[in-house]
Amino acid sequence: MRASSNPTGTLARLRLSPENLHAAREGSAPGFRLAGAWRRMRPHVLLALPVLALLAAIGFGLAGWRILRDDDTIKALQAGRDVPVAVDAASPLLLARVQHLARRGVTEEIEPLIDVLDRRGEPDRSARARYALANARLRQAFGYLERGDLDPAGPLITLARQDYRRALQDRPDYWDAKFNLDVASRLLRDFPDFDRKSGDELKAEPNKIWTDIPGQPRGEP
Amino acid sequence: MRRAVSTSLVPLVLASSMAGPVQAQVRAVEVRAPRAFGYMLGDLVRAQVDIVVEDGFAIQAASLPQRGALAYWLDLRDIAVSQADAGDARRVRLDLTYQTFYAALDVRSLEVPGFTVSFVSQGASGATTASARVPAWTFTISPLREILPPAKENPQDYMRPDGRVASLDPRPTLFTGLGFAGLALAAFAGLARDRTWWPFRVRRGRAFAAARRRLRGLGGRPDAAEAYREALLALHRGLDETDGRRVLADDLDRFLDRHPAYRGQAPGLVAFFEASRIAFFGNDTARARGRLARPEIAALAARLARAERTA
The missing domain is CATH 2.60.40 (Immunoglobulin-like)
Incomplete structure (x- = not known):
């Protein structure tokens, strides 16, 4: 505003020159518009770049720290220490916890963790967790059989076979699961007292949901 | 397959x-x-x-x-x-x-x-x-398996083991983080150089940034007229350095032709040259300050320094 009242008239001459200059430079260089855009953006890019890089560095640093901490927990669990693990922990940590519980034979705490792995859509880890659970049950069944206590062993073997089967459904090339399913299946042959035809398959039968609960009386007297 | x-x-x-x-x-x-x-x-x-x-x-x-x-x-x-x-x-x-x-x-x-x-x-x-x-x-x-596996004392030995979770390797993640930290450092150095922050205080092509810093340094001068003239001189020096020659009022439109990045600041520069003429040739600092006060010079220098970064 103040400049327009300028008595020297410098600005009036200036007003004309930009268009001339712009046209001249545009004609001479085809990439001029792009170069101009870059010149205008450069200060903003230079400001944004260190901020974004710093945020990324902090993010990766936090993730790395979390992995370090999880690895420590996994090592502690594998060393046999009973370290609690939250259900929202990383999947490898959950699997390590499942394997720890399976070694100690605490099968009832394993199933919620397997459900979490299932919900996360990780078939490989679900399969390995189910395999560990089935192994724990099979070991318990062996324990009963060694003491000559056949009644509780049968349902445990059936549950183990179901879990081996589910593990194999998630991972058909899981050779350890195939092997142990074979071991469990032959136990049923070796002890024909067990109900051989009982719910090994996983057919959804809403009316017979409780047929495989251990200790449930089944069949005719 | x-x-x-x-x-x-x-x-x-x-x-x-x-x-x-x-x-x-x-x-x-x-x-x-x-x-x-x-x-x-x-x-x-x-x-x-x-x-x-x-x-x-x-x-x-x-x-x-x-x-x-x-x-x-x-x-x-x-x-x-x-x-x-x-x-x-x-x-x-x-x-x-x-x-x-x-x-x-x-x-x-x-x-x-x-x-x-x-x-x-x-x-x-x-x-x-x-x-x-x-x-x-x-x-x-x-x-x-064979029909009759060799007898084992503990029946659990017939089973395959539970398996172990492989230990987690944080190195790839941490190295990526370090890489980004290095990138952030380099990018910050680039920003500091662009803005003439320490240690890039003195660098070519940032004459207005230097002028602006000199203007800030004039804040506490007791003699207002002397400080005003120094402020004008600081901006003059910035203009001269940018152009590589002395820039006087009549050179302004040629200066803007040579450095189109400052064309947006033309009204401010016209006022500046007017104030400068009144102060140095008319020897009337008070009237010059009426035309363009010290804070306005500082603001003009800041705008020029910002335009300088896009030049």
Whole structure:
């Protein structure tokens, strides 16, 4: 505003020159518009770049720290220490916890963790967790059989076979699961007292949901 | 892999067209598999069923077997339907994936149950249905372990171990983080150089940034007239340095032609040169300050320094 009242008239001459200059430079260089855009953006890019890089560095640093901490927990669990693990922990940590519980034979705490792995859509880890659970049950069944206590062993073997089967459904090339399913299946042959035809398959039968609960009386007297 | 398998499919069962009214509608049913032997517990068993039907017949999806357990030893995992024209007929292909859970003691033959598939054709006189019977077929399963494994004291030793979670390696993540930290440092150095922060205080092509800093340093001068003249001189020096020669009021439009980045600051520069003329040639600092006060000079220098960064 103040400049327009300028008595020297410098600005009036200036007003004309930009268009001339712009046209001249545009004609001479085809990439001029792009170069101009870059010149205008450069200060903003230079400001944004260190901020974004710093945020990324902090993010990766936090993730790395979390992995370090999880690895420590996994090592502690594998060393046999009973370290609690939250259900929202990383999947490898959950699997390590499942394997720890399976070694100690605490099968009832394993199933919620397997459900979490299932919900996360990780078939490989679900399969390995189910395999560990089935192994724990099979070991318990062996324990009963060694003491000559056949009644509780049968349902445990059936549950183990179901879990081996589910593990194999998630991972058909899981050779350890195939092997142990074979071991469990032959136990049923070796002890024909067990109900051989009982719910090994996983057919959804809403009316017979409780047929495989251990200790449930089944069949005719 | 699946394609490689299907090139070597072996026909297992060939059911020619059946007698009766169905004859014309369902012409052939063929079951094929990559092999009918050498399966073990837990293996996937694939089969391909080709059904040739009269043109116009479409498969009824509801009549296909359901996924899930078919028997205590057999699951149907997947069934895919594809159709193609085959001369005057239509070929419907079912790709079936089974999984067997039979724990065999010896090699033995297992029968995969057959099923019936319905087809329907919508004619002018109403719908015609036809059904194709996919026959049962057999494959042999092999045992995984010897019939009588060597005796072990602890029965648990027959089992394979539980497995262990591999230890986690944080290094890739941490190194990526370090890489980004280095990038942030380099980018910050670039920003500091662009803004002439320490240690890039003195650098070529940032004359207005230097002028602005000099203006800030004038803040506490007691003699206001002297400080005002120094402020004008600081900005003059910035202009001269930018252009590489002395810039006077009459050179302004040529200066702006040579440095179009500052064209937006033309009104401010015109006022500045006017104030400068009054202050130095008219020797009237008070009137010059009325034209362009000290804070306005500082603001102009800041705008010029910002424009300088986009030059």
